[in-house]
Amino acid sequence: MSAAEITDERVARGTSGPILGMVLFVASEAMFFATFFGAYFTIREASPTWPPKGIPHLEIGIATVLTIILVSSSFVLQQGVRAIRKGHARRFQAWLAATLALGASFLALQLYDYSQLGFGLKDGIFGTLFYVMTSLHMAHVFGGVVFLGLVFTQARTGQLSPSRHESLEAGAIYWHFVDVVWVGLYTVFYLLTPR
């Protein structure tokens, strides 16, 4: 069997290497965030009161809006994935642009939220956990916006097709993951933090 034949057969088998690679990357990212959640619960368990004294109560309003933005962006992006699978290039680009807009507004609104909180990174262990965990997540949202932005450029220049759009599929997996992490953060910092 020659090298050329080997290659041919491999193409015929249809590898989804990039998508598998993204799934593995997301698995490692999940362990990364799991470590922070583990740290959160370890520290909370060791703390006599929670939240520690002197931390102003976290208002749930903006965070809820952030949650709605990010969760809906996942559905919007998935509409885009369905559109390109069916070959609706225009509609796909619109959905993708909408996802990018939602991602960008998440980032802007969260920065605004930071400015309103009334406590900082150095204000004890609650500030430590809140800012480090949410800002690492924010960095991931930013990374996702950049990634999907590149996919958008690919789409504009006609590099994506119903049969070849692995970058979008991979980007979507990542985006959903970032979304799930936010739901975890929202739950821990807003829903499970007693008043």
Added chain:
Amino acid sequence: MAVTEAPVRELAPEPRGRLLDWLTTTDHKKIGILYLVNSFSFFAVGGIFALLMRTELARPGQQLIGAHGYNELFTIHGTLMIFLVIFPILAGLGNYFVPLQIGALDMAFPRINALSFWLLPVGGLTILSGFVAKGGAAACGWTCYAPLNEQLGTGVDLWLAGLILVGTASILGAINFIVTILRMRAPGMTMMRVPVFVWSILATSLLVILAAPVLTAGLIMLFADRRLGTSFFDPAHGGVALLWQNVFWFFGHPEVYMLILGAWGVVTEILSVFSGKPIFSYRGIVLSFLMITALSFTVWAHHMFATGAVELPFFSVTTELISIPTGVLFFVWLGTLWKGKLRFEVPMLFALGFIALFLIGGIDGVWAASPAMDFAIHDTYWVVAHLHYVLFGGTLFGIMAGMYYWFPKMSGRMLSRKLGQWHFWLQFIGFNVTFFPMHILGLRGMPRRIADYAPDRGWSFLNLVATVGAFLIAISLLIFLANVITTLRKPRTAPPDPWQANTLEWATSSPPPPHNFDVLPPIHSNRPVYDARLAEARLTDRGSG
């Protein structure tokens, strides 16, 4: 080692400079060799640090280096050996041989492959640059426990930055390995036919993906504590100091298996080839690898028995449990040797040395899994003996077996057998002279990580013995270096399959062409090259009869 023939330039019409070619290569074989050159360079640095420490400890009293300098040396020695020597050598061998062994043309993501290599020297040099920083290099041990890690100087920040780079490199590399193994196998190469070494790299990569990010998270927490004013590990501001140990060892114990699975794969393959027999139980090996991979996430707190803050029976039992699949490996190795036609070539010598030394290191581990025993030997030289029997006696002997086994494939030249035998015996004797006495020193209560000791403790003679052994090891490694250098000056005469081996890398020329294979033999078992040899012999028989 860094020398291979200039590649065929069919695909690159503009001949590029040789150096530029190496710096920009995405060929998995060249990247594999870069890994080896890089790692053996750091090995020399880490080895010199070890010799300095042993020289200081040869007799009581401070002679050569002060206490702080000693702390820096053992910290950077451990960090380099673990993150920049042992693991990347295995990754380098994996880079070179996994695609060949599964009949692939390259790794799944060649450019990411180059990236994950180049992050390593950058990370390693970042760690080393601590020596010129204010306050010196990190001096908190390779485990760098809180609160010490929050107090030391800039060296710790450089240590953190370097390790984050190295960790990222290993995660990218692991993703690449898994996708390569799952998606790039040649037709006929089912998962139950891939060589054991490939399984070992697959299991290693799973561990990296699930454990390395945990360390990265811990390193980020520590960096934030040190430079951004947070308080993860600072109890005065609501943090938990012990959290560092939990995070570190949740990564750190799977790490131990990342450091040895690859060597198990190499040794299993070599034992089979030089016994002239199939692996005694291929399925047993694969199942053991997978069980160890899973169990390795349940044992981390056995490093923390002495903290009094962990569930002793649970972690003791899981640690004893993980010795069961490891024991299965020993039976498979012995079963492979049993009634084989043994050929004591140099790779086989190192593989047999591996079995002997890893057995001692493993049994040391089973003892230490008992909390009662652990309380007595925790943080003594006994632990130093144990970990070196596993990582040096185990992995490094396995790596050397692999180097002698695969050198002809990588370079087209056979290493000298005579020098190889000298290397093996000196390293084997030197190793035992160095590290066996450390068991006794530990039982006599000598703590690890001390730069000096009192002359009346009864530790002096054995320390002198260990130091003599360390220099024997150094001589043996110089012989290896001389062997490599002189061999690389000779013409390429190695045949495609000098050892009558089993796996696909031996079905192509030595060294392989840039595209790896001109022709692949049919794959009907986990020994396709053996099958092909057998078929050819039958054909010749029939022809002559």
